[in-house]
Amino acid sequence: MRFLVDWFPALGLSLLGASAVHAVDLSQYAQDLFDEAMPIQDAIYDPVASYLHYFYFPLAAGPHETRSTVWYSAGLLQRNQGTDAHEAATILEKIIGDQEKNTSVQWYGDYTVYPEQPTVGTPAYPPVIYNSWDPNWRGFIGTALIVIYEEFGDLLPAHTQNLILESLYNNTIGDSYRVGGVDGDNLYPAYSNAWLMRTVVTSWTGHKFQDANMTISGDTYTREFLALFDRNGTLSEFNGPTYAGVSLYALTIAAKYLGNTNATIGQNAARVIREIWDYESLLWNANMRNFAGPWDRSYGYDMNKYVAIMASWVWSLAGKTAAFRETSPIWTMTHADDFELAPIIAILSEFHSTLVSDTVRSRLSSFPGEHTYTGHTYAPPADLEPRNITTWLSSNLTIGTDSFNQSVVGGYSEDSTSFSPSVVQWLRSDGSIGYFNLYPTETALQAQVTPYALNLTYPLGNATSSFTFVLASNPLGAKRDIFGLDDVDGLQIEVVGGTVDPIPDISFCGLVGGACDIIHDFEFWNVTFTMPANSSDVPSVQFKFAL
Ligand SMILES: *[C@@H]1O[C@H](CO)[C@@H](O)[C@H](O)[C@H]1NC(C)=O
Ligand SMILES: *[C@@H]1O[C@H](CO)[C@@H](O)[C@H](O)[C@H]1NC(C)=O
Ligand SMILES: *[C@@H]1O[C@H](CO)[C@@H](O)[C@H](O)[C@H]1NC(C)=O
Ligand SMILES: *[C@@H]1O[C@H](CO)[C@@H](O)[C@H](O)[C@H]1NC(C)=O
Ligand SMILES: *[C@@H]1O[C@H](CO)[C@@H](O)[C@H](O)[C@H]1NC(C)=O
Ligand SMILES: *[C@@H]1O[C@H](CO)[C@@H](O)[C@H](O)[C@H]1NC(C)=O
Ligand SMILES: *[C@@H]1O[C@H](CO)[C@@H](O)[C@H](O)[C@H]1NC(C)=O
Ligand SMILES: *[C@@H]1O[C@H](CO)[C@@H](O)[C@H](O)[C@H]1NC(C)=O
Ligand SMILES: *[C@@H]1O[C@H](CO)[C@@H](O)[C@H](O)[C@H]1NC(C)=O
Ligand SMILES: *[C@@H]1O[C@H](CO)[C@@H](O)[C@H](O)[C@H]1NC(C)=O
Ligand SMILES: *[C@@H]1O[C@H](CO)[C@@H](O)[C@H](O)[C@H]1NC(C)=O
Ligand SMILES: *[C@@H]1O[C@H](CO)[C@@H](O)[C@H](O)[C@H]1NC(C)=O
Numbered sequence: 001m002r003f004l005v006d007w008f009p010a011l012g013l014s015l016l017g018a019s020a021v022h023a024v025d026l027s028q029y030a031q032d033l034f035d036e037a038m039p040i041q042d043a044i045y046d047p048v049a050s051y052l053h054y055f056y057f058p059l060a061a062g063p064h065e066t067r068s069t070v071w072y073s074a075g076l077l078q079r080n081q082g083t084d085a086h087e088a089a090t091i092l093e094k095i096i097g098d099q100e101k102n103t104s105v106q107w108y109g110d111y112t113v114y115p116e117q118p119t120v121g122t123p124a125y126p127p128v129i130y131n132s133w134d135p136n137w138r139g140f141i142g143t144a145l146i147v148i149y150e151e152f153g154d155l156l157p158a159h160t161q162n163l164i165l166e167s168l169y170n171n172t173i174g175d176s177y178r179v180g181g182v183d184g185d186n187l188y189p190a191y192s193n194a195w196l197m198r199t200v201v202t203s204w205t206g207h208k209f210q211d212a213n214m215t216i217s218g219d220t221y222t223r224e225f226l227a228l229f230d231r232n233g234t235l236s237e238f239n240g241p242t243y244a245g246v247s248l249y250a251l252t253i254a255a256k257y258l259g260n261t262n263a264t265i266g267q268n269a270a271r272v273i274r275e276i277w278d279y280e281s282l283l284w285n286a287n288m289r290n291f292a293g294p295w296d297r298s299y300g301y302d303m304n305k306y307v308a309i310m311a312s313w314v315w316s317l318a319g320k321t322a323a324f325r326e327t328s329p330i331w332t333m334t335h336a337d338d339f340e341l342a343p344i345i346a347i348l349s350e351f352h353s354t355l356v357s358d359t360v361r362s363r364l365s366s367f368p369g370e371h372t373y374t375g376h377t378y379a380p381p382a383d384l385e386p387r388n389i390t391t392w393l394s395s396n397l398t399i400g401t402d403s404f405n406q407s408v409v410g411g412y413s414e415d416s417t418s419f420s421p422s423v424v425q426w427l428r429s430d431g432s433i434g435y436f437n438l439y440p441t442e443t444a445l446q447a448q449v450t451p452y453a454l455n456l457t458y459p460l461g462n463a464t465s466s467f468t469f470v471l472a473s474n475p476l477g478a479k480r481d482i483f484g485l486d487d488v489d490g491l492q493i494e495v496v497g498g499t500v501d502p503i504p505d506i507s508f509c510g511l512v513g514g515a516c517d518i519i520h521d522f523e524f525w526n527v528t529f530t531m532p533a534n535s536s537d538v539p540s541v542q543f544k545f546a547l
Helices: 002-011 028-044 067-079 084-097 136-155 158-175 192-209 212-232 243-258 264-283 309-318 336-353 358-365
Strands: 051-053 371-377 387-393 397-405 422-427 433-439 444-450 453-457 466-471 492-498 505-509 524-530 540-546
Touching: 028 051, 028 067, 028 309, 028 336, 051 067, 067 084, 067 136, 067 336, 084 136, 084 158, 136 158, 136 192, 136 243, 136 336, 158 192, 192 212, 192 243, 192 264, 212 264, 212 371, 243 264, 243 309, 243 336, 264 358, 264 371, 264 387, 309 336, 309 358, 387 444, 397 453, 422 453, 453 492
Parallel strands: none
Antiparallel strands: 371 387, 387 397, 397 422, 397 444, 422 433, 433 466, 444 453, 453 540, 466 524, 492 540, 505 524
16 A cells, blocks of 8 residues: 555545445436346356456356456445445455556556456466457446446445545556557547547546646547547447447546536536437437447347447436347347446436436437438548448338448458448337348448438449348248348348349358358348459449338
8 A cells, every 4th residue: 555655645635535425316217227237247246256257258167357347346336235335345455456556568557357367468478458458448447436436435445445546546547558559559539438438537537636647638538539529429439339338438427527627528528428319319210229320339230139338328218128129138138248337327327317308318219200310420540531421210121321431441440240331220020120231341332321222332342342241030930041132021122233243142150050150149141242253343232122
């Protein structure tokens, strides 16, 4: 504790000032979310280790996990029954105890990914960003520590409260080492969720310690974020069902705990949250319980089949049945580990919901009728120019696309499995969702959408280009095999023009068989249109759809 002794008196501040709130009053929807999330975590909590088991690798042989355990500790403090608060303090002491203390390493102030891991930077465990260490864990854990300190600090021993502050201080310094394009890091202002988490932790910690270097950094990060956001009122990391939820989470912390300071993020967060919901609610199809495309960085193709963090926000605002059609337990869905954030979403949702208009809330519960959304977003350095977004939504069919010109294939995160620039979804007769989504293979796409029609062109393509679509399997009871587009259940897909060979190659990418790998645990039919050999045409394909 030398650090504390040296620093805190020198600052001459009384840093302990947590409010005397013992639990946040939750709305019925938020309480339902909380009550469904906590038992899952209670069941995988190992009180001997004071860590949750590693749910992202549910079948792994024994390791625990750090980040989700911090989230759980916030839930324990909100519940505060029996030994809950005591467990939370033990968790926090352990996790902060393992925080990196060497100021010279790139991962200074970061937390372990899991407590059993070898020491990062030893010969057996080289530092590999986003693998052996994850730079975003400072943001994820730091933001959670702020919620814990602000809401429940007085439930923790003074020593633990001080440790949280010390942890956030080191976290902020370490996070300032991050520079996009340097040392393998990709933290540019366009990486919205991670950029916002760093901004919020830096600003909050700067205000707490009255450290001008930190508050100035936090204000600078905010201005760089706003320079992108305010172009068109959109996140650069556009419409990601998981990561828009993380951006809202970070912004809610800024609005709630910095809104009464002069921190630039505190001054702007509530407005930004409203603007995000303005467009996200226009992209939400309440009949299908999905955000229509296009999606930057999605972990699946149908939000009823995976847990996206936006679903937890929708749940907190409009109830579980607004968010999910599925009745199977949440923990059976893919990416269910993201539900481990739900206790904190529930805690924050009381404040968050005060920023959400009745219009937005009503769009989340019932589809407002056919409409077209047009917008723009810009995520440099991947985007060489702003992207143009057009999404047509009808009650049972949505078509959403990006036109883009990028420096890499797969968008900002260079990942074709998560960048979904052209998304068609439809409601099938059994209530399930079909999808027919472009799998990106090119750096530029021109897309036009009108009701029931979609044109796609690769301006930089050539005869070797192909258009690959990820097509949902038919529902149970419908055709098991897809030999041609006529076999697709619930949607007629017709190629009406373009320069491709109109007969696609079709293969199956299955869980236990087929020609190719599943994507984010979704199996699918791979529908690939190729160009006639030696064609000198610009590759294009034009579709018409009918329900
Ligand atoms: C801290 O890290 C630097 C750079 O890897 C290394 O040279 C130094 O020995 C480390 N310090 C300690 C106390 O481990
Ligand atoms: C914070 O970093 C300092 C080194 O700058 C270290 O001495 C201290 O133990 C760290 N605190 C925590 C909580 O990791
Ligand atoms: C604070 O100042 C130091 C230089 O003294 C710098 O390295 C660091 O990035 C600055 N930012 C924060 C957030 O502390
Ligand atoms: C979007 O931003 C661009 C500047 O990049 C501007 O020209 C355009 O008018 C904006 N559009 C809207 C709808 O705000
Ligand atoms: C916030 O207030 C402090 C102290 O008065 C001042 O130094 C700082 O410049 C202000 N920041 C902004 C962004 O106005
Ligand atoms: C949409 O699907 C629902 C449920 O299958 C059906 O009742 C409704 O008629 C459909 N609406 C349109 C416009 O196709
Ligand atoms: C977006 O639309 C603008 C205005 O029509 C156009 O100039 C620009 O080239 C388009 N961008 C892309 C990437 O297609
Ligand atoms: C993409 O952007 C670059 C840089 O602005 C430009 O040179 C190029 O012509 C654009 N390509 C397309 C296909 O629009
Ligand atoms: C697609 O292209 C064809 C041929 O140029 C055109 O007739 C049609 O209107 C376009 N469709 C859309 C959705 O822009
Ligand atoms: C077609 O494009 C690919 C990818 O850019 C390139 O590798 C290939 O050389 C091009 N082929 C021709 C014939 O231009
Ligand atoms: C889809 O199938 C084509 C062959 O038709 C193959 O080249 C491509 O790698 C497959 N794509 C995916 C994402 O499975
Ligand atoms: C395509 O071009 C190659 C090389 O010029 C030639 O060998 C081949 O026969 C051509 N294929 C067709 C279908 O014209």
